[in-house]
Amino acid sequence: xITVYKEPQCFACTxxxxxxxxxxxxxxxxxxxxxxxxxxxxxxxxxxxxAPVVVVSEHDHWSGLRPDHIARVIAGGGAxxxxxxx
Numbered sequence: 001x002i003t004v005y006k007e008p009q010c011f012a013c014t015x016x017x018x019x020x021x022x023x024x025x026x027x028x029x030x031x032x033x034x035x036x037x038x039x040x041x042x043x044x045x046x047x048x049x050x051a052p053v054v055v056v057s058e059h060d061h062w063s064g065l066r067p068d069h070i071a072r073v074i075a076g077g078g079a080x081x082x083x084x085x086x
Contacts, residue, residue, distance in 0.1 A: 001026050001027075001028055002020055002025055002027050002054065002056055002073065002078055003027070003028045003029075003054070003055045004017050004020070004027055004028070004030070004052050004055075005030050005038055005041075005042050005051060005052060005054075005055070006029060006032065006052050007031070007032060007051040008031065010052065011065075012065035013052040015065055016065055016070060019070045020070065025073070025074065025077070025078045026078070032051065046061060048063040049063075050063050050064060051063070052064070054066075054069070054070075056073055056078065060073075
């Protein structure tokens with residue numbers, strides 16, 4: 001399952017979620033402003049400071065609106081086709 005860590009009023013977050021859902025992929029959405037544990041995970045464990053943060057697998061995650069990564073994941077049906085981490 002794809003997890004998108006988002007913030008309220010985040011355009012990039014909304015667009016990222018919309019792209020995955022339009023492709024028929026299941027997305028778990030976590031608002032980091034409502035979930036301190038999620039915020040700690042995103043910042044401390046993954047090292048990201050901006051939203052959205054998309055986690056496809058342990059080795060496939062990124063931050064920001066990344067149409068290239070979104071398309072890659074959609075093409076693979078949500079599978080971890082390639083190790084990506086930024």
